[in-house]
Amino acid sequence: MLMMDDIIRDGHPTLRKVAAEVSMPPSDEEKKILESLLEYVKNSQNPEIASQYGLRPGIGLAAPQINVSKRMIAVHLYDDKGNLYSYGLYNPKIVSHSVESAYLVSGEGCLSVDEEIPGYVERFARITVKGTTLEGEEIKLRLKGLPAICFQHEIDHLNGIMFYDHINKQDPFKPIQGAIAIER
Template identity: 75%
Template sequence: MLTMDDIIRDGHPNLRKVADDVQLPPSDEDKKILADMMEFVQNSQNPEIAAKYNLRPGIGLAAPQINVTKKMIAIHVKDDKDKLYSHALFNPKIISHSVEKAYLSSGEGCLSVDENIPGFVPRHARITVKAYDLEGKEIQLRLKGMPAIVFQHEIDHLHGIMFYDHINKQDPYYRPENAIEIIR
């Protein structure tokens, strides 16, 4: 079982590396790593398990955060209509996105970043992602709102990009014109 001890922290060089594609069909080892990542995200949202193992709550995790530089993400998040988006994916790629922007009212956080970094993180309001599931089957997801934000955050990790790289350094609370504010 993964714990916070398995998560590398900001400043570790592997958080800034571009991750490698996962060979398909995925190996048993890669499937196990991805399944463990999903288990961590789900466990971190369970108050009893999180308290027992001292897990910080998370809604997404990318393989580079556990020091595995491969394109794998695990996401377990609900949208504003309480619909669950629970996906463990290999080689996720944004294949289209809106011009319209969105950002979280509370800013973003990250399991690899221990301190709070204030500011708005502009993202695409809507995205389409192509990826492969645990069995290596191709899937396509159309996302908006909170799930779209989370997918962009985790996919950024696969390219060595941290959420705070998107914050306007001169004006951290700059709101992109006509952007959708997602209350969180």
């Protein structure tokens, strides 16, 4: 089981690397890694397990965050209509996106960043993601709202990009013209 100590912190060089593609089919070790990423995110949202093991709650986790520079992400969250998005993906890729942007009113956080970094993080309002599931199935997901933001945050990790790189340094809460404000 992954623990908070397994998650590397901001400043670690792996977080700034572009992660390597996972060759298909994935190795048994890669499967175990992706399963453990998804297990962590699910466990971190279960209050009993989270307090028992000292897990910080998260809705997504990328392999580089556990010092594995490979293109794997896990996401487990509900959208505003109560639909569950629970995926472990190999080689996720944004294949299309809206012109319109969106941001979380509360800002974004990250399991690799201990302090709060306030500010609006501009993202695409809608994206289409392609990837390969834990079961080896090729899928295409059309996402909007919180799921779209979460997938973009995790895919950024695969490219060495941190969420705060998107925050306007001069004016972190500068209104984003025409963007959809998403409450969480």
